[in-house]
Amino acid sequence: MYHGLRRLIFASLILLFLPWAIGLHLFGSSTLLEGTTAFVSVALSCVFVILALVLMYPRVWWETVTTALVFGVVLMFMPVLEMVPELAPVENREKVSVFVIFATLFGGFFLWLGLNWLPGILMEIPLGLREWRSRVHYDMPADQAFQVLKTSPDSDDGKYKTGPVGKDGLFTVSLSINSVNPDTWDPEAEDVLYKCKIEHEGPSQQVTSNFYMIEDEANVDVERLTVRASGQGAVCETQAIRSRRNLYEDLGFWLQDYGADHLYGRLLMSEGRPSVALVDLPYVSPLFGLARFFEQFNDDPPSPKGGKV
Structure with a gap:
């Protein structure tokens, strides 16, 4: 049991931090996460959610890895998302910022739901270990x-x-x-x-x-x-x-x-x-x-x- 959970945790952490690291390399750091305290707090919060899913739902694994992947993708594109309000007129930037926040939250949730439809497709692909x-x-x-x-x-x-x-x-x-x-x-x-x-x-x-x-x-x-x-x-x-x-x-x-x-x-x-x-x-x-x-x-x-x- 514990061996399997270690593998699941390790794979989930890779799916969380690898996209985030790629985003830092391509787009730079996020304005909201410039400080060490903010950066570490967000990282620990994501890790906590992953560990909570593993402990609460140890029998399933797909929902855990997709959660980690969604977190990683959102953090990867956070510097890009922060630039969107700056493209709007000054008087509309506050409204655009609110829109971006809600779009990111709902987009991440529906991305997670969409990824959880993939097992049905993967089960139909006759590939894998003999x-x-x-x-x-x-x-x-x-x-x-x-x-x-x-x-x-x-x-x-x-x-x-x-x-x-x-x-x-x-x-x-x-x-x-x-x-x-x-x-x-x-x-x-x-x-x-x-x-x-x-x-x-x-x-x-x-x-x-x-x-x-x-x-x-x-x-x-x-x-x-x-x-x-x-x-x-x-x-x-x-x-x-x-x-x-x-x-x-x-x-x-x-x-x-x-x-x-x-x-x-x-x-x-x-x-x-x-x-x-x-x-x-x-x-x-x-x-x-x-x-x-x-x-x-x-x-x-x-x-x-x-x-x-």
Whole structure:
């Protein structure tokens, strides 16, 4: 969990300060931010907002990076925006200044909303990594960790529930994930079903084929699980060869380290400890909070319960 959050924070800070630095190089410094106190105060305020989003909505990442990018773009063009009132007649400069302020605020907000439509486009681009690799070190004997993480038929660990093996070697897997209700925007649990076949299994390694449907299209992913001893603990690794790829999932996989986060959560739960993995947190986001807020003004508003607004 913490590793994934570090990556997200680091990437967000780059998206904040890199455009700002480019703006300083191209347009010079902003009049409003000439003093050290003002400059540091604005920088710390932006960092605080980013950290607050990460802590309040750790399950989602896109809204956080787009917020950082919008802050960076606004700060980048602030010297240019400050020049606009000077182009107006003297008697109108005050009105133009007010207009520029409101245009910047609303423009930044609608830019943020527009950027949050991009995931739907990125998901349709069939590019990205063919293979996902994940690794986590855990304080547990290697043989015990392997028994926890391997996929077995006729089992139920509270997160994965599997059925009996059929004649074709396939068995059904039901995975409980945290999702969001599309009607009320409330976080909810959802069961995802797919078929699994164990292709190979040894004392510390297992290879499985996972068959699933997306939009009436058949897909199969091949995953290799390897667990080896490291001191008193275990190093758990997964290598997944994917049949369906897109840029959005690859970015999220790296920023939040989906694979290692998932392994860590399962290992924690096997010891009866509450999982702090991101994947096991309720699916809440600022965008869903906004949607739930504006839905209240409809004739048929959603349920009042739910996550943060």
